[in-house]
Amino acid sequence: MxxxxxxxxxxxxxxxxxxxxxxxxxxxxxxxxxxxGVLHSxxxxxxxxxxxxxxxxxxxxxxxxxxGGLLGKxxxxxxxxxxSNWPLFAEKTRELLEKEKVDVIFGxxxxxxxxxxxxxxxxxxxxxxxxxxxxGEESSYNVFYTGAxxxxxxxxxxxxxxxxxxxxxxxxxxxxxxxxxxxxxxLESYLKSKGVAExxxxxxxxxxxxxxxxxxVSDIKKFGSSGVKTAVxxxxxxxxxxxxxxxxxxxxxxAEDIPVVAFSVGEEELSGFDxxxxxxxxxxxxxxxxxxxxxxxxxxxxxxEFIKDxxxxxxxxxxxxxxxxxxxxxxVEKAGTTDVDKVESAMIGIEVPNLTGxxxxxNKNHHLSKPVLIGEIQxxxxxxxxxxxxxxxxxxAWTDYLPESKNLISDWTAPINCxxxxxxxxxxxxxxxxxx
Amino acid sequence: xxxxxxxxxxxLILLLTCASVYADNEAAxxxxxxxxxxxxxxxxTQSLIKANYREKAExxxxxxxxxxxxxxxxxxxxxxxxxxYRKDDNTILIVVDEDNIRDAFTDQPVEGLGRRDKRxxxxxNSLRGTLRSLISQxxxxxxxxQLRLEAATNLLKNSEDVDxxxxxxxxxxxxxxxxxxxxxxxxxxxxLQSDSAEARxxxxxxxxxxxxxxxxxxxxxxxxxxxxQEKASRAGEYKLAQATLDDIESMLRLNGYAENLYFGLALGxxxxxxxxxxAITFGVMGVINMAHGEMIMLGAYTTYxxxxxxxxxxxxxxxxxxxxxxxxxxxxxxxxxxGVIRHLxxxxxxxxxxxxxxxLILQQAVRSIFSPLNRQVASPDWMSGTFMLNxxxxxxxxxxxxxxxxxxxxAVLALVLKRTLFGLQMRAVTxxxxxxxxxxxRTGWVDALTFGLGSGIAGIAGVxxxxxxxxxxNLGQAYIIDSFMVVVFGGVGNLWGTLVAAMSLGVANKxxxxxxxxxxxxxxxxVFIILFIxxxxxxxxxxKGRAADNS
Numbered sequence: 001m002x003x004x005x006x007x008x009x010x011x012x013x014x015x016x017x018x019x020x021x022x023x024x025x026x027x028x029x030x031x032x033x034x035x036x037g038v039l040h041s042x043x044x045x046x047x048x049x050x051x052x053x054x055x056x057x058x059x060x061x062x063x064x065x066x067x068g069g070l071l072g073k074x075x076x077x078x079x080x081x082x083x084s085n086w087p088l089f090a091e092k093t094r095e096l097l098e099k100e101k102v103d104v105i106f107g108x109x110x111x112x113x114x115x116x117x118x119x120x121x122x123x124x125x126x127x128x129x130x131x132x133x134x135x136g137e138e139s140s141y142n143v144f145y146t147g148a149x150x151x152x153x154x155x156x157x158x159x160x161x162x163x164x165x166x167x168x169x170x171x172x173x174x175x176x177x178x179x180x181x182x183x184x185x186x187l188e189s190y191l192k193s194k195g196v197a198e199x200x201x202x203x204x205x206x207x208x209x210x211x212x213x214x215x216x217v218s219d220i221k222k223f224g225s226s227g228v229k230t231a232v233x234x235x236x237x238x239x240x241x242x243x244x245x246x247x248x249x250x251x252x253x254x255a256e257d258i259p260v261v262a263f264s265v266g267e268e269e270l271s272g273f274d275x276x277x278x279x280x281x282x283x284x285x286x287x288x289x290x291x292x293x294x295x296x297x298x299x300x301x302x303x304x305e306f307i308k309d310x311x312x313x314x315x316x317x318x319x320x321x322x323x324x325x326x327x328x329x330x331x332v333e334k335a336g337t338t339d340v341d342k343v344e345s346a347m348i349g350i351e352v353p354n355l356t357g358x359x360x361x362x363n364k365n366h367h368l369s370k371p372v373l374i375g376e377i378q379x380x381x382x383x384x385x386x387x388x389x390x391x392x393x394x395x396x397a398w399t400d401y402l403p404e405s406k407n408l409i410s411d412w413t414a415p416i417n418c419x420x421x422x423x424x425x426x427x428x429x430x431x432x433x434x435x436x
Numbered sequence: 437x438x439x440x441x442x443x444x445x446x447x448l449i450l451l452l453t454c455a456s457v458y459a460d461n462e463a464a465x466x467x468x469x470x471x472x473x474x475x476x477x478x479x480x481t482q483s484l485i486k487a488n489y490r491e492k493a494e495x496x497x498x499x500x501x502x503x504x505x506x507x508x509x510x511x512x513x514x515x516x517x518x519x520x521y522r523k524d525d526n527t528i529l530i531v532v533d534e535d536n537i538r539d540a541f542t543d544q545p546v547e548g549l550g551r552r553d554k555r556x557x558x559x560x561n562s563l564r565g566t567l568r569s570l571i572s573q574x575x576x577x578x579x580x581x582q583l584r585l586e587a588a589t590n591l592l593k594n595s596e597d598v599d600x601x602x603x604x605x606x607x608x609x610x611x612x613x614x615x616x617x618x619x620x621x622x623x624x625x626x627x628l629q630s631d632s633a634e635a636r637x638x639x640x641x642x643x644x645x646x647x648x649x650x651x652x653x654x655x656x657x658x659x660x661x662x663x664x665q666e667k668a669s670r671a672g673e674y675k676l677a678q679a680t681l682d683d684i685e686s687m688l689r690l691n692g693y694a695e696n697l698y699f700g701l702a703l704g705x706x707x708x709x710x711x712x713x714x715a716i717t718f719g720v721m722g723v724i725n726m727a728h729g730e731m732i733m734l735g736a737y738t739t740y741x742x743x744x745x746x747x748x749x750x751x752x753x754x755x756x757x758x759x760x761x762x763x764x765x766x767x768x769x770x771x772x773x774x775g776v777i778r779h780l781x782x783x784x785x786x787x788x789x790x791x792x793x794x795x796l797i798l799q800q801a802v803r804s805i806f807s808p809l810n811r812q813v814a815s816p817d818w819m820s821g822t823f824m825l826n827x828x829x830x831x832x833x834x835x836x837x838x839x840x841x842x843x844x845x846x847a848v849l850a851l852v853l854k855r856t857l858f859g860l861q862m863r864a865v866t867x868x869x870x871x872x873x874x875x876x877x878r879t880g881w882v883d884a885l886t887f888g889l890g891s892g893i894a895g896i897a898g899v900x901x902x903x904x905x906x907x908x909x910n911l912g913q914a915y916i917i918d919s920f921m922v923v924v925f926g927g928v929g930n931l932w933g934t935l936v937a938a939m940s941l942g943v944a945n946k947x948x949x950x951x952x953x954x955x956x957x958x959x960x961x962x963v964f965i966i967l968f969i970x971x972x973x974x975x976x977x978x979x980k981g982r983a984a985d986n987s
Binding site: 043045047048051165176204205206207209210211212214215216218219221225226227228239242243246247249250251252255256257259268271274277279280376378379384386 | 489517558560561562564565568593649650652653654656657695696699702703706800803808809810812814815820821822830832833834835904905906908909910913914946949950953954955958
């Protein structure tokens, strides 16, 4: 990723874009619907996760239309299928913006798909809501990140284990790609700043879709048998979790001995298998289906009615989509238009209710302030919430625990107006060239 | 229905344990509980409703202190997460399942409760640990050997919760050798913390040759506690601890090698299962079948469907799935051969593309029919857990079964090829098609059936894999590369080559993995195969025949 390149390019292109967009706006105004683009994979490997989010957006659009739409117009969803194919994400974004002329896009799951969309959405000055937890180290003018940044998921989870469970040895296990690598780098540096010694941290990476966990589980078992409380922090992605947990159970590692806290295991992943051996393992999210609030009960009821299946679960990225959609709707009403620049400035500071109680707020860095919850897996595949942060945690686009980003902040309001502003050198994007 | 089965099982176990505990209390001649104690148990239990997790642990200890069989039942229910209370009047309930809810004290069935009328009394990890320790302390006097063994092993984990007198009392009553050994280790762990040097020395001596991880952990902690001066002043203890630890470590290392070998064989068995079918379609027929992985996937989905049809017999459903998966995948294989591949013989590139297309079609079909979400295939009880050789070397049952199963499949396939008419015809067509044809063999049908056989065996592999990994539309993709690797390495068209290749790749992978990590291990194995194929293009065991001639 070359941020500085994007920035200078996007500044030039923004001038061009506003000029060209003027024509676009008059066109959009002439039309009698507001178009909502949905960019989630409906086929291929990521369909398992992303199909649910497509349905969530469609449900939100339907509900908004029942309330009379926005600005007196009906919303019209435009669904495309990028088929879990990263370059296709960029092409489909171009199609949505240039051909379909959508006013907003809800989409992407993996970081690599978002990175693929980024140059297109910046070039054409579109608007993307990204609803999944991710590794941070990014903030674009054209993207709102409604999922968790590392400081809203990984770091509170480690704090919980360290302070409430008394964990002193750490296994950082992840799938070998950008999100786990970055998160583990942040966690490692965070743990060391808390006085954890190098020998008490074991880092392990596995290929995508890894299914033979025998050696790794056996290693974890050995690492954890030195008499000091040990925990596994898992950034293992999607499908690979099932065989991992199965192997843990088979080798007799229970949550009481070595708890595993996961950032990619939610209700939906658990609905795929027998959770009895997993009881007590942990997950950190901003939302659990078991959250005891009326707003959540209503959301679940609406979801069951929309999807016509009472067994379907809800999960954290769905809540992030819910928050993102409501924020966008509110911002459009506040701005009185769907024009990207006006909506963008209306977005900042907007608050909408969380499903877990309280309000989520959009910050100047395009990330949310929201609460962090820790849940223990139950027999029925749901989570029992055992801990939550006092109040909300503001999402940090650039982590303070890595040397290359600790001086960076993101602030999309005047006078800074920059996604990677260096507080030391007081320049925009200045340090990126030296950092990378 | 699955849930139901489990619940029935839980009830059974619960009833059994209650019965045995009850009998024990009688036998041990404990005084019968007086009514006030029961009342106070009632009150103590009720206070759980409002307590936080830390308070709950204290309450659990008070409940255990009551020491009645009822309190033990309630603690066990609590541990299993089946303890609820009614929202309107705070009655404590034991929920076996939605249709079997009982009052925790009177044991009377409670009816007409909806989902929202009751609330669970939550339990978290540390509380579970406390409960398990409390239950073990009560169960160490049980008559049931299995329960006592379980309790003793638990005490080993929670030795700080009990004192020497308690362990000695249990030891004096114990006559089982294994349990005695464990209890004396528990005693040693407690004594290791004592102030008497003599007791500590005795404890260290009792640890000799024990492979329990708790002992090793305690030794490491014990030695860490020595300051430089103490190392000199208490040299005897330190040296003994060091010697015991060294001894344990060297035994652990040996066990580690054995474990690695087992892991390797287990991985090899999976590779073998995945590759055997391909050894037929690619190895014997020379068809580059990219849809091979999807045949495996179909087998796994067949297992899922069979299990849905007979939800009360999980073990039996697996047995039924084997022929069912063979037929389903085999039938699809025959259809593919007749419909597509038949027209493409001798054009490997087109075959590759066509079968790749078929694989995508099959994946999307499964996605449309079963949804893109993974399906749950349950494992029978006899396939979970471990077979313990010693505390440091436990073999997981599911892998053990799969190793045996893969060898069985290979043996049956070898028999079919060597001993049946179909096998003879197949070999004849492979070696010399025009000659076979002129002897009256319908080569077209032999091709179709051969392809069906290979696909069917892939289906059987799917049944086994459904026990190890996700049953989802992408299941097959994960195994296609590995399968080709094994077949090419083993020598195209040779079953024994496939066996040797699968096992050696599995073991090699597992030997490299602890040193280099899973990602690098896979790469190194691939690099090795590339180099090997350079040297021996026909793999380990080359075979003469149609496939060999063409290459």
